[in-house]
Amino acid sequence: MGLSKDTHIGPYLVVDFKKTVQEEEIRYCKTHPKLKQGSAKFCSECGGEIIVEVLKKEEKDGIFDILEGTEFEDDFMDSKYLADEICIPNKSCYYLGDEVEEIDCQTIEKELSEFLVENRECLEFIKTKVNSVAVKYGCFYIYG
Numbered sequence: 459m460g461l462s463k464d465t466h467i468g469p470y471l472v473v474d475f476k477k478t479v480q481e482e483e484i485r486y487c488k489t490h491p492k493l494k495q496g497s498a499k500f501c502s503e504c505g506g507e508i509i510v511e512v513l514k515k516e517e518k519d520g521i522f523d524i525l526e527g528t529e530f531e532d533d534f535m536d537s538k539y540l541a542d543e544i545c546i547p548n549k550s551c552y553y554l555g556d557e558v559e560e561i562d563c564q565t566i567e568k569e570l571s572e573f574l575v576e577n578r579e580c581l582e583f584i585k586t587k588v589n590s591v592a593v594k595y596g597c598f599y600i601y602g
């Protein structure tokens with residue numbers, strides 16, 4: 459298992475995703491509940507009537523659902539092992555090396571404003587698809 463651990467230092471998003479309701483149709487025979495029934499009205503084994511139930515599943519969007527197929531597809535990824543709400547930019551990730559790097563208020567301000575300019579269109583797009591999105595600056599592990 460090649461599990462690598464990197465440190466992200468920099469801007470990230472906290473997104474409140476919308477929920478969608480998915481419907482799934484379940485078809486079965488009372489006598490043979492384990493038998494797969496196609497779209498037939500009657501059981502292929504006993505001829506009994508097929509029962510149809512619709513299951514409703516509430517699903518939350520993720521960043522990939524929103525950006526898939528758009529020009530912004532590769533701009534952000536989810537953080538995998540953190541909360542789904544945390545989205546990381548694919549570029550402008552900073553990795554800790556062996557050297558000490560000072561981060562002061564100016565560094566953070568500069569990086570945040572660059573981030574907002576670079577991702578302005580993508581952020582505008584995300585805003586139209588989610589309940590809310592906030593841009594934050596922070597530090598956390600990313601597992602690859």
Ligand SMILES: [Zn+2]
Pocket residue numbers: 487488489490501502503504505506
């Ligand atoms: Zn049956």
